[in-house]
Amino acid sequence: MTSDVSERTALPSAPADEHLLTARLVAPRRPGLWISAAILLVLAAMLIHTLVTNRRFQWPTVRGYFFERSILHGLELTIWLTAAVLVTGYVIGTAVAAARLSKNPVLKSLGFGFVWLIRSVPMLVQLLFWYELASLYPKLSLGIPFGPEFASFKTAHLFGGILAAYVALSLDVAAFSAEIVRGGILSVPAGQVEAAQALGLGRGRIFRRIVLPQAMPAIVPASGNLLIGMLKATSIVSVIAVQDLLYSAQLIYNENFQIIPLLLVATLWYVVLTTVLSIGQYFVERHYARGTNRRGDGFARLFRRNLPLFNRAGLAAGGRS
Amino acid sequence: MSAGTPQAGDAGAIRPLVRVRGLKKSFGSHRVLDGVDLDVAEGSVTVLLGPSGSGKSTLLRCVNHLERPDAGFVEVAGEIVGYRYRDGRLHELPGREITRQRTQVGMVFQQFNLFPHLTVLENLIEAPVAVRGVPKPDAVAKAGELLARVGLDGRQSAYPRELSGGQQQRVAIARALAMEPRLLLFDEPTSALDPELVGEVLGVIRDLAVGGMSMIIVTHEIGFAREVADQAVFLDGGRIVESGAPADVLDRPGNERARAFLSAVL
Ligand SMILES: Nc1ncnc2c1ncn2[C@@H]1O[C@H](COP(=O)(O)OP(=O)(O)OP(=O)(O)O)[C@@H](O)[C@H]1O
Ligand SMILES: [Mg+2]
Numbered sequence A: 001m002t003s004d005v006s007e008r009t010a011l012p013s014a015p016a017d018e019h020l021l022t023a024r025l026v027a028p029r030r031p032g033l034w035i036s037a038a039i040l041l042v043l044a045a046m047l048i049h050t051l052v053t054n055r056r057f058q059w060p061t062v063r064g065y066f067f068e069r070s071i072l073h074g075l076e077l078t079i080w081l082t083a084a085v086l087v088t089g090y091v092i093g094t095a096v097a098a099a100r101l102s103k104n105p106v107l108k109s110l111g112f113g114f115v116w117l118i119r120s121v122p123m124l125v126q127l128l129f130w131y132e133l134a135s136l137y138p139k140l141s142l143g144i145p146f147g148p149e150f151a152s153f154k155t156a157h158l159f160g161g162i163l164a165a166y167v168a169l170s171l172d173v174a175a176f177s178a179e180i181v182r183g184g185i186l187s188v189p190a191g192q193v194e195a196a197q198a199l200g201l202g203r204g205r206i207f208r209r210i211v212l213p214q215a216m217p218a219i220v221p222a223s224g225n226l227l228i229g230m231l232k233a234t235s236i237v238s239v240i241a242v243q244d245l246l247y248s249a250q251l252i253y254n255e256n257f258q259i260i261p262l263l264l265v266a267t268l269w270y271v272v273l274t275t276v277l278s279i280g281q282y283f284v285e286r287h288y289a290r291g292t293n294r295r296g297d298g299f300a301r302l303f304r305r306n307l308p309l310f311n312r313a314g315l316a317a318g319g320r321s
Numbered sequence B: 001m002s003a004g005t006p007q008a009g010d011a012g013a014i015r016p017l018v019r020v021r022g023l024k025k026s027f028g029s030h031r032v033l034d035g036v037d038l039d040v041a042e043g044s045v046t047v048l049l050g051p052s053g054s055g056k057s058t059l060l061r062c063v064n065h066l067e068r069p070d071a072g073f074v075e076v077a078g079e080i081v082g083y084r085y086r087d088g089r090l091h092e093l094p095g096r097e098i099t100r101q102r103t104q105v106g107m108v109f110q111q112f113n114l115f116p117h118l119t120v121l122e123n124l125i126e127a128p129v130a131v132r133g134v135p136k137p138d139a140v141a142k143a144g145e146l147l148a149r150v151g152l153d154g155r156q157s158a159y160p161r162e163l164s165g166g167q168q169q170r171v172a173i174a175r176a177l178a179m180e181p182r183l184l185l186f187d188e189p190t191s192a193l194d195p196e197l198v199g200e201v202l203g204v205i206r207d208l209a210v211g212g213m214s215m216i217i218v219t220h221e222i223g224f225a226r227e228v229a230d231q232a233v234f235l236d237g238g239r240i241v242e243s244g245a246p247a248d249v250l251d252r253p254g255n256e257r258a259r260a261f262l263s264a265v266l
Helices: A002-010 A017-022 A031-053 A059-066 A069-101 A105-120 A123-131 A161-186 A190-198 A203-240 A245-256 A259-288 A298-309 A312-318 B056-063 B095-102 B120-132 B136-149 B165-177 B195-210 B222-228 B246-251 B256-265
Strands: A139-143 A149-154 B018-027 B030-040 B045-049 B071-076 B083-086 B089-092 B105-108 B183-187 B214-218 B231-236 B239-244
Touching (some): A059 A259, A069 A203, A069 A245, A069 A259, A123 A161, A123 A203, A161 A203, A190 A203, A190 B095, A190 B105, A203 A245, A203 A259, A203 B120, A245 A259, B018 B056, B030 B056, B030 B231, B030 B239, B045 B056, B045 B246, B045 B256, B056 B071, B056 B183, B105 B165, B120 B136, B136 B165, B165 B183, B165 B195, B195 B214, B195 B222, B222 B246, B231 B246, B231 B256, B239 B246, B239 B256
Parallel strands (some): B045 B214, B045 B231, B105 B183
Antiparallel strands (some): A139 A149, B018 B071, B083 B089
């Protein structure tokens, strides 16, 4: 071994120790990363170019309808329907997850059954079911099960289009979020709960303060998917004539036949909303990365590290830190 | 400091802090604890030894009701753990009551089990503030004292993953002490540590023993056991097969299994 090393240091090209000690450290450059990024940027630019220059997309018309009153009303409905559906869905979903994780066999089976049923039935069918509830159950009543009734309602007055959409979509979110939440909770090691129990923390406190924060890194990305998916899935309500963003656009193009520009108007709004949500998700994820080394590099640091590829002087400034 | 023994029941004697009687526990058809009797006197140190799978962890976990016994009972500070006796029956206590009992018993785990998303300080003040209603400034001051005691003052804002294993285990001990428990349980506190880190953790436990803390310690560190223990207990197949003064149990075990195990460990 030692003779090996001395042989190598004896090679004429080997630098002396004092040179090594005073040498400046250079971060690895990643030309592959920059070349692939450049190619992708060119492709993206080409795509944008065709979108902008193709006159058949009729951008002036798009601009004209972008802030149209009925479009903005539809947008508003889409936003609050999505928000209401998600809040309700996640509250029910968390409860269902808790039921599936409980030791009580009845709760466990009910939770399983709920998830199974909702996931099996196509969303469109669920939506139509609630919309048509009046024809299946003309009357709903409140009372002792199988016993006397205290009050009853005519379902015809109960389920308008928006309410039917709200119920159907909430149940759908509940079933899917239940599985997401359950998966997150299962990802927290059992030792964490035991340590908290041994300290005498109560059940609610253990869930909120110990389990949930550690489950969040697993819950958030999947929830981001579900949330954004649901934002667009709300457009299914156009089949029962609820005037959401997409349906408002459809109503306009049914009159003026400017189909593509109006679909673009709706699409661009969906893009805006998705962008806002994605940015929100980034910050939520960063918040829950506390105590891990997953806080991510970000553009600024990645760029600074690779700066020497373009500018050697830049390294001297940011060099050994 | 006098070691309690299962026979210590004569009138006039001080009631032991921990009394285990006829404790049985099975997982499925596998009997893990098969009638364990054990006394731990207030202020004494008991070391639990035994081969893997002999039920040491299970016994420890029964003491703060992380495990529900099938028969027999554990009493800590005069209260039956996890149950209330009424009309010839042991009724399991509601969660809130069990939680209250657990605040009297601290536990330190082999895998530390610090909360990774909380800083060292937050780990230490969580239970005192949430469970005992200690005002936050007081809890923070107390945490500082405890960290100084385990040689980690100044690391309050570190996250667990920024600490070495030995440091994490010392934080875990400080966290258990923050609840001012009457009894501390240690389940192989040094088994997950590199050899050079074992000493710092054992040093902290030794200081606690000198300070009169009541402890039950599962460990394979025989030298340490001989030094700090008032009582050594050898468990095999879910039964106590040997118990008494450490010198007798560790150096002159009568039981065949104990002799074989100890000569293998030493
Ligand atoms: N939750 C559980 N479910 C099923 N079996 C279990 C459970 N916990 C422990 N056991 C079994 O009970 C037996 C005793 O386990 P225990 O953890 O008490 O042993 P131990 O003496 O602490 O061993 P070690 O020195 O390896 O930690 C083992 O055979 C184990 O497989
Ligand atoms: Mg064990």
